[in-house]
Amino acid sequence: MTTRVLVPSGVLGLGFDRAALSRGVAMKPDIIAIDGGSTDSGPWSLGAGQSKYSRAATKAEWRHLMQARAEAGVPLVIGTSGTCGADATVDWMYAITAELAAELGQKLTVARLYSQQPARRIVQALEEGRVTPLTPAPEIDADGLRAMANIVALGGVEQVQAALATGADIILCGRVTDTATIAALPLARGEAAGGAWHGAKIAECGALCSTNPTSGVILVDFDETGFTVEAMAETALCTPHSVSAHMLYENSDPFQLYEPGGYLDVRGAHYTALDARRVRVEGSEWVPGPYTVKLEGARAAGYQTTIMAVLRQQHYVTHAQEWADKLHAFLTAQITERMGLTPPDYTLEFRMIGVNGALGALENRQGQPAEVGVLGIVTAATQEIASEIGKLINPWVLHYPLTEDEELPTFAFPYSPATTDRGPLYEFALNHVMALEDPMSAFRLTVSEVG
Template identity: 65%
Template sequence: MAHARVLIPTGALGLGYDRDALARGVAARPDIIAVDGGSTDSGPAYLGRGLSKYSRTTTKAEWRELMEARAAAGVPLVIGTAGTCGADATVDWLYDITCEVAAELGQKLIAARLYSSQNPEDIATSFEAGRISPLPAAPQIGTDTIRACTNIVALAGAEQITAALATGADIVIAGRTTDTAIIAALPISRGCNLGAAWHGAKVGECGAIATTNPASGTILVDFDEAGFTLTPMGEAARGTPYTVSAHMLYENTDPFMLCEPGGVLDVTAASYIALDDRRVRVEGSIWRPGPYTVKLEGARIAGYQCISLTLLRDRRYVANARGWAAEVEARSRSDVISRMGLAESDFDIELRLIGVDATLGPLETPGADPREVGVLAIATAPTEVQASEIGKILNPYLLHYALTDDEPMPTFAFPFSPAEMNRGAIYEFCLNHVLALDDPMAAFRLVTDKVGHG
């Protein structure tokens, strides 16, 4: 009977996990250890720059533990979307860490690298050939948009991970993948139920988030020909039909359907049964095959920013922070136009009132005046020099601007000196499209190396 046991240590490498839970998972003799390494939660800059958002120190420490777990279990270790964004540069970044750790531990292994980065010229050609289609709410694009991207990645599916595992690799470091692909690949290759493979992978993608104790991190998912069973490894964690079924809503617009390369997962008829007070059994999920497409993500430079922060404590200014900020913004805009010669459409000034409505803006529920207000001034312009200049134009207003003309000049608090902080280039996501492939490996590259063999 087809079976695959997948150990998922944590929702993402760098987030931490319960070490005892991981040890219990290794003792349960999994067939593979799979962990996600990426996220778009922190915005487009990491893809735009091709960098990880997690510290190298933390990544190396956790990766070392997982490499030790892999050696103890004697099974492959797979990471998807290595280095946050899954660009080629971050795959190589984690590969370098792998080589360091292998040398320190005296491990000899085979490492496979699956590259997901795309050449903008190749993607532009595919766009012109009609092989790229927009997803819902995708921005309008043209070849100029594509060529402006500093990084483009394609999201690998189960087929590409299966190809990497077929090399006999002990460790697979994959570029951008769907969160589910690294979990679904082995069960699918072993003949487990296709619907269960994708559904269990979706539930397991973030580790113990699908349990009552998300911080414990580690779960075990058993796949077979009829369904899957989720077992938390954290001592205090429990899986329930609610926690397991609810995960279909996580980062997904439809609680019953999930699009993946080559088809759609349909969980409309799925049943969720508590086997005991910790484990949940799921059956009835269906995989509906479709055209083979992979999602594209791309980021491009959207300008340059300079930010400043000032603090308002005076009760009059706190109570009238919105009006004060509007005046500062209007006067600063006027100065930029008249003194720098920029058109109003060439730049942007935004003052966010921390403690008032910086998060929700006009959707904020009215409440009592805060004790103090942080004014975050954001200047955006086509060049770094221009953004910095706008930041300096804002400076005297943020420090001294009075509510009325007939009162003494106030002085507010700058927590830093200099007050202006250049953020450099800022990025925006500009692709939310899919690329049609005749061969699943056509957009990906696979490289294997011996590590620690001298």
């Protein structure tokens, strides 16, 4: 038996080649699977329970995939709905799906797989010794868990298979591993476990395993000895190099990949070019182990206000860091004098955009920019305090002189008002695994009709 999985893109919201999608549908896949999540942009989505992707872009792409599903007559599955896979973003995807079903005249059964965890469940698991830290992991306790904005558990193939077993046309998953939606059906149909997990890892980011990553669409055939992968865009080729290299992507070990219930070992895998477009992979192994699910949590870490000035006068461009350090010391004293606040009541940092804004002290490139953007970031316990500090420092960010014997400078504010309230700041606060006896015990399914 062969199980054919069509992967339209690495993530919903980034786009894909529609002609390539049509080509993939014409090849009669057994399932269409796409990821909807990412932690690449940090903890905000999980903390806020919101997608980082545009609703309009998400809806436009989901429309094409719902039409492709109807043409192919197979299930359509999305993993980690709405970037973070929280309950709120699963429901966000459900609302989009219901809208499109009505617009397209489709009557559908939709399964929602929820992955969000109540704090009390994690507290109980912690007390029972079923929560284990990964490396690195912050210290956690009951109070810290209760203070988290959102906690999710990463489901594996077992949870996706339970959703598939409902017979739903569309499955909207909460947080699951990137590979779970792709490997679930091949494993349920008895294909080789090592090949199923390995092929899912290769296809998780769509055409990133090809010579044209932005084309998006990948087709994977799974069978009892391995898998074959092919890019659907005419301009994209899968080669042994491009396919094998994807084991390096977002993976600390290029030969092992841990998933709920075990790990994938590809040390014995061999990659063969069947032709200019297709690669055959065999020899991967699945090593069963204890059933654990990874936990992700985000908590509020204060509120932020930002301010930016642009330095263009050569004297200040050359001495930007010196100016920022001197300004920081002056403003710290002003905030204490006028507001009675001292660190750690707040933090104030300046980043030199164009000098070392990304890497800070780790920057090893040197150059002479024409201008330097100075980004000030204020973090405090409340938005009111952060906003007040932002307004207090405003005139000096605009006019502060480097030395006392020079004329008062005037820098450029790129927008007005110069300060921007960013709202709550979130931080990741869990990097642990939780042991489960029953894979579904920390997840729940809801099945509904739409359209």
